Amino acid sequence: MKKAKTTNRRDFLLAAGLGGVGAAAAVVTATTQKQAVPGAAPTVDKASGYRMTEHIEKYYKTTEV
Amino acid sequence: MNAVAIPVAVHRPLAAEEAARADFYALLSRLFQAAPDGSLLHALAGAEPLPAGGDARLAKAWGALIAASSAMDEDAALDEYDALFGGVGKSPVSLYGGFYAGAMAIDHPRVRIRADLAGLGLTPHVDEPEDFFPGLFDAMRVLIAGGAGRGPATLQEQRRFFQSHLAPAWPGLVKAADGAAKANYYRQVAALAAAFLAIETESFELD
Numbered sequence: 001m002k003k004a005k006t007t008n009r010r011d012f013l014l015a016a017g018l019g020g021v022g023a024a025a026a027v028v029t030a031t032t033q034k035q036a037v038p039g040a041a042p043t044v045d046k047a048s049g050y051r052m053t054e055h056i057e058k059y060y061k062t063t064e065v
Numbered sequence: 066m067n068a069v070a071i072p073v074a075v076h077r078p079l080a081a082e083e084a085a086r087a088d089f090y091a092l093l094s095r096l097f098q099a100a101p102d103g104s105l106l107h108a109l110a111g112a113e114p115l116p117a118g119g120d121a122r123l124a125k126a127w128g129a130l131i132a133a134s135s136a137m138d139e140d141a142a143l144d145e146y147d148a149l150f151g152g153v154g155k156s157p158v159s160l161y162g163g164f165y166a167g168a169m170a171i172d173h174p175r176v177r178i179r180a181d182l183a184g185l186g187l188t189p190h191v192d193e194p195e196d197f198f199p200g201l202f203d204a205m206r207v208l209i210a211g212g213a214g215r216g217p218a219t220l221q222e223q224r225r226f227f228q229s230h231l232a233p234a235w236p237g238l239v240k241a242a243d244g245a246a247k248a249n250y251y252r253q254v255a256a257l258a259a260a261f262l263a264i265e266t267e268s269f270e271l272d
Contacts, residue, residue: 009220009271010082016264017119018082 079210079217087210089261094202096254097160097238100146103139110135123260126253133253141250148247158241158248162196162230165237198238201231224269235262 013019079087095105112131115124149158159165195201208218208226218226235258242248242255 007271009268010080012268012271013082013086013264015119016268017115017123018085018264020081020116020119 083209083217086265087206089257090202090206090209093254093258093261094199094206096251097150097202098199100139100142101134101137101250102142106134106137106139106142120260120264123257123264126257126260130253130257133250137250145247145250149242149245149251157245158238158251160198160238162198162201162234162238164196165235165241166196166233196230196234198234201234205231220272227265227269231262232266235259 007015095101101109109131112127112134114131115127117124150156150160205223205227206212207215208223211217239255239259239262242251243259245251248255
């Protein structure tokens with residue numbers, strides 16, 4: 001992407017194609033929105049493969065103060 | 066990252082390019098938070114390519130992610146996510162910005178423990194280390210589009226957050242994910258992140 005110092009931010013974003021990706025990105029947002037936690041760092045949920053095994057539970061206990 | 070409620074919410078529709086930015090951040094947050102499930106892979110596989118004439122790198126990365134999403138299944142994605150980002154202690158690719166930004170505090174035992182617990186999904190999101198990439202991306206989404214009881218942030222606020230917390234860290238994440246031996250699908254995710262965040266970086270230099 002060449003430097004575009006002479007243009008303004010909006011023109012730059014439009015030139016990058018961001019004005020025309022609405023349809024593409026929206027389908028993704030529709031899928032992701034229900035999992036998103038607005039305004040906060042999302043927790044790593046079950047989908048990341050976490051399983052509460054005895055081993056993990058034991059490890060967790062060692063971190064308790 | 067505390068949301069500041071704005072008493073009188075003025076809901077002006079977001080400009081298309083701002084909505085697109087929020088969407089990209091939402092997608093990156095989601096993909097780095099957890100492996101894509103079947104419905105997300107399906108949605109990505111069916112997504113439209115970006116229109117020609119825009120940023121070539123972004124269009125190429127988007128096309129590659131669409132292709133990879135149609136070839137990927139849920140189980141393989143889960144295995145790859147765990148291989149790259151999972152585990153207690155050091156994972157091949159850190160999801161914490163401080164790791165790449167060289168923050169001294171990253172060595173603080175309490176921070177290490179917190180990071181390990183977060184990797185196990187045991188930390189409530191309010192206590193998630195603040196340099197957790199999915200949280201940083203989601204924070205940008207909210208700053209752009211509003212949500213959580215607040216309206217969009219000013220461009221100056223967005224710029225300050227991005228330049229303070231994401232700019233020093235994202236190149237390291239992209240490089241690590243791209244170079245990890247077990248990376249396949251996430252190599253495409255990294256390429257999309259790099260293309261999009263490079264546009265963000267440059268746009269914040271403009272008014």
